[in-house]
Amino acid sequence: MIVRNLEEARKTERLVTAENGNWDSTRLVLANDNAGFSFHITRIFPGTETHIHYKNHYEAVFCYEGEGEVETLADGKIWPIKAGDIYLLDQHDEHLLRGKEKGMTVACVFTPPIS
DSSP states (O other), X not given: OOOOOHXXXXXXXXXXXXXXXXXXXXXXXXXXXXXXSEEEEEEEOTXXXXXXXXXXXXXXXXXXXXXEXXXXXXXXXXXXXXXXXXEEETTOOXXXXXXXXXXXXXXXXXXXXXX
């Protein structure tokens, strides 16, 4: 059994902050936990835009706080995201993630797990 606390994890190397300051992500479950997936709580900061492309991972993202949008670059479609929404990057979708006025906090599951 593994039990971790989000606030405690944020005080360790499990908290990763983007070099450009657009987001931070607390990696609560990683590949070395041998769960078959990774699980992260990510904060997308207000007024930011981040280019993301996971070529080897599928990702499910559940927004539980705030709002933003995802733009898929292949077709230019923009998907508004608010608390209670989930989106799946099931085609290794290259995308832009934008935090709106208050940003957003999301829970992310990756498979295969991120190390």
